[in-house]
Amino acid sequence: MKRVATNxxxxxxxxxxxxxxxxxxxxxxxxxxxxxxSSTSQASSNxxxxxxxxxxxxxxxxxxxxxGSGEGDVQVDNSGDVTVVTVxxxxxxxxxxxxxxxxxxxxxxxxxxxxxSRGLKFWISGDxxxxxxxxxxxxxxxxxxVGEKARPYAMLSESEQKESSxxxxxxxxxxxxxxxxxxQQSIVHHVEFTLARSRYKFDDRExxxxxxxxxxxxxxxxxxxxxxxxRYKDPKRVYYLSxxxxxxxxxxxxxxxxxxxxPYKEALHGLGYDMENVQQAERDAALGxxxxxxxxxxxxxxxxxxxxxxxxxxxxxxxGMFRQVVSDGFQKEQPDYWLTFGYPWEVxxxxxxxxxxxxxxxxxxxxxDGRQNFIWNAGEEVxxxxxxxxxxxxxxxxxxxxRLWAAKPCQEFNxxxxxxxxxxxxxxxxxxxxxxxxxxxPDDKTFEGKELRLKQQHFMVSATLQDIVxxxxxxxxxxxxxxxxxxxxxxxxxxxxxIPELMRILMDENQLGWTKSWEITTKVFSFTNHxxxxxxxxxxxxxxxxxxxxxxxxxxxDINWRFLQELQKNHGIDGDKLGRMSIILDTEYGKMVRMAYxxxxxxxxxxxxxxxxxxxxxxxxxxxxxxxxxxxxxxxTNGVTQRRWLAQxxxxxxxxxxxxxx
Numbered sequence: 001m002k003r004v005a006t007n008x009x010x011x012x013x014x015x016x017x018x019x020x021x022x023x024x025x026x027x028x029x030x031x032x033x034x035x036x037x038s039s040t041s042q043a044s045s046n047x048x049x050x051x052x053x054x055x056x057x058x059x060x061x062x063x064x065x066x067x068g069s070g071e072g073d074v075q076v077d078n079s080g081d082v083t084v085v086t087v088x089x090x091x092x093x094x095x096x097x098x099x100x101x102x103x104x105x106x107x108x109x110x111x112x113x114x115x116x117s118r119g120l121k122f123w124i125s126g127d128x129x130x131x132x133x134x135x136x137x138x139x140x141x142x143x144x145x146v147g148e149k150a151r152p153y154a155m156l157s158e159s160e161q162k163e164s165s166x167x168x169x170x171x172x173x174x175x176x177x178x179x180x181x182x183x184q185q186s187i188v189h190h191v192e193f194t195l196a197r198s199r200y201k202f203d204d205r206e207x208x209x210x211x212x213x214x215x216x217x218x219x220x221x222x223x224x225x226x227x228x229x230x231r232y233k234d235p236k237r238v239y240y241l242s243x244x245x246x247x248x249x250x251x252x253x254x255x256x257x258x259x260x261x262x263p264y265k266e267a268l269h270g271l272g273y274d275m276e277n278v279q280q281a282e283r284d285a286a287l288g289x290x291x292x293x294x295x296x297x298x299x300x301x302x303x304x305x306x307x308x309x310x311x312x313x314x315x316x317x318x319x320g321m322f323r324q325v326v327s328d329g330f331q332k333e334q335p336d337y338w339l340t341f342g343y344p345w346e347v348x349x350x351x352x353x354x355x356x357x358x359x360x361x362x363x364x365x366x367x368x369d370g371r372q373n374f375i376w377n378a379g380e381e382v383x384x385x386x387x388x389x390x391x392x393x394x395x396x397x398x399x400x401x402x403r404l405w406a407a408k409p410c411q412e413f414n415x416x417x418x419x420x421x422x423x424x425x426x427x428x429x430x431x432x433x434x435x436x437x438x439x440x441x442p443d444d445k446t447f448e449g450k451e452l453r454l455k456q457q458h459f460m461v462s463a464t465l466q467d468i469v470x471x472x473x474x475x476x477x478x479x480x481x482x483x484x485x486x487x488x489x490x491x492x493x494x495x496x497x498x499i500p501e502l503m504r505i506l507m508d509e510n511q512l513g514w515t516k517s518w519e520i521t522t523k524v525f526s527f528t529n530h531x532x533x534x535x536x537x538x539x540x541x542x543x544x545x546x547x548x549x550x551x552x553x554x555x556x557x558d559i560n561w562r563f564l565q566e567l568q569k570n571h572g573i574d575g576d577k578l579g580r581m582s583i584i585l586d587t588e589y590g591k592m593v594r595m596a597y598x599x600x601x602x603x604x605x606x607x608x609x610x611x612x613x614x615x616x617x618x619x620x621x622x623x624x625x626x627x628x629x630x631x632x633x634x635x636x637t638n639g640v641t642q643r644r645w646l647a648q649x650x651x652x653x654x655x656x657x658x659x660x661x662x
Contacts, residue, residue: 208281242491244293286320304393316404384463461498483523
């Protein structure tokens with residue numbers, strides 16, 4: 001086997017690995033980054049022309065957090081014809097490669113390298129004669145020797161402060177670096193160890209997945225630190241519940257928010273790949289199809305950017321809504337199986353799973369103190385498994401979470417049925433469970449379609465509320481502070497079943513009374529309405545809700561009865577108007593549950609999505625409610641994700657606006 005020459009400070013793999021000490025690059029990053037821009041201002045040019053003799057600059061570096069690097073210092077002497085840079089640091093693998101890459105990024109050529117007793121001495125040439133240039137060289141080298149900003153140390157209790165915890169922290173106490181060389185190493189690492197492909201040959205699709213996993217590593221660092229900080233501070237958290245999240249493509253958006261588009265573009269180019277071609281391999285996450293889902297995604301992006309302690313909750317649809325194809329001149333709809341090749345941004349959490357119940361009946365038991373206890377004896381149960389998606393903020397380390405639920409069977413496989421030859425029955429439970437999260441908005445023209453949609457809604461809110469309550473109870477012994485720590489936003493009427501579900505959890509599982517449970521519920525929910533058409537307001541047949549969710553229908557009846565009593569007693573409303581405002585509507589086809597009215601009654605605030613829309617709902621579909629609760633109604637105008645639709649789609653216009661307006 002052919003051996004490769006290398007120095008004691010760098011390790012090189014394989015017969016084709018490069019060996020170069022003098023590297024001449026074309027890097028064009030700005031002075032704020034890792035290079036000296038050749039097109040600097042006239043003032044900088046004048047300083048270089050004067051060849052000001054700057055004294056040798058010697059700065060002692062602080063503690064080096066990189067494992068095995070120890071302390072060191074950097075001395076820059078650019079008083080002669082050639083700049084001499086002396087780097088004193090303990091030996092570690094890749095040190096020479098890292099420093100050589102730094103000089104290349106700064107458009108400086110290495111004329112000579114000498115190993116001394118103190119470390120490494122470089123003779124470099126380039127436009128680097130001013131004091132400012134010397135300072136910049138020192139700053140760049142120090143940054144790469146010392147490493148990135150140290151990650152915050154998680155606040156541990158005395159019982160948790162073990163030596164193993166300190167060791168684990170010390171092994172991961174600094175952030176991944178974002179220079180071109182580090183990114184290239186990360187991408188190639190994922191090519192070989194995540195995708196199990198040859199690092200010498202991989203196509204654009206594999207380059208995308210490797211780059212995406214590399215970027216996800218950086219997101220997870222920030223995600224973990226954000227969650228650790230929130231757990232320590234215990235602030236009030238906002239939870240955004242939506243059946244849709246129209247996320248768009250994540251790769252370019254995450255690069256933009258983390259401010260690493262340029263280094264990733266250069267890293268891919270250096271590996272022989274074009275960013276435009278690589279990013280085309282990403283498929284849109286088929287988790288939404290319209291303005292409702294886009295609004296939800298925009299809110300998550302904004303909340304992360306504003307450093308708000310927020311989470312999003314939804315469903316991990318396998319097929320999405322549909323994809324359109326044209327065949328023989330006709331448009332046809334086909335399933336959009338967007339998960340065909342995997343989704344690199346999600347993190348499966350098999351240990352975060354909750355039971356979700358359907359059907360059955362409710363039994364009542366009386367406790368010794370005379371209290372009635374309601375027990376829901378479910379006829380069917382599935383498991384909700386969490387999949388987390390990090391959502392980065394723009395120019396902030398804050399990275400929040402979008403948690404999506406996938407339905408799994410409680411029993412994967414019926415071996416007894418399989419052994420008797422009944423192969424279909426052996427997997428029927430698995431098929432029934434996974435159907436719940438198969439398709440976004442199944443056709444509800446049939447009874448079965450309606451039932452599946454209602455199942456989806458309950459599945460999402462039940463898993464979400466169990467997760468929220470579990471997180472709250474980890475740090476609190478009672479529900480007294482629940483409204484001060486939890487805020488839930490319902491994106492349209494689809495998550496409205498969360499209202500009776502929270503009531504059920506508080507009363508049946510945590511033994512709170514009705515009055516206390518209702519007080520908590522009305523303080524934590526708020527509701528966004530998306531329509532002005534009465535016929536577009538969601539309604540469900542009472543018979544279907546009673547069949548699928550018997551305990552919830554009991555709670556909805558109780559909410560409506562108490563609400564109507566309040567209207568008569570406190571507002572003097574009766575007759576036809578009382579019927580118009582009732583949550584339960586009598587029709588010629590039977591009784592219906594009006595989900596928008598349930599959301600209105602239980603929420604402390606209600607908003608439209610534009611000024612004219614918010615005004616219309618107060619004057620039309622919700623006029624009766626506005627008459628008695630005008631303080632509930634607000635407006636929240638939908639905005640535009642300017643970073644996606646301007647900065648990424650039209651960089652020249654983005655540059656012009658930045659130059660003129662800042």
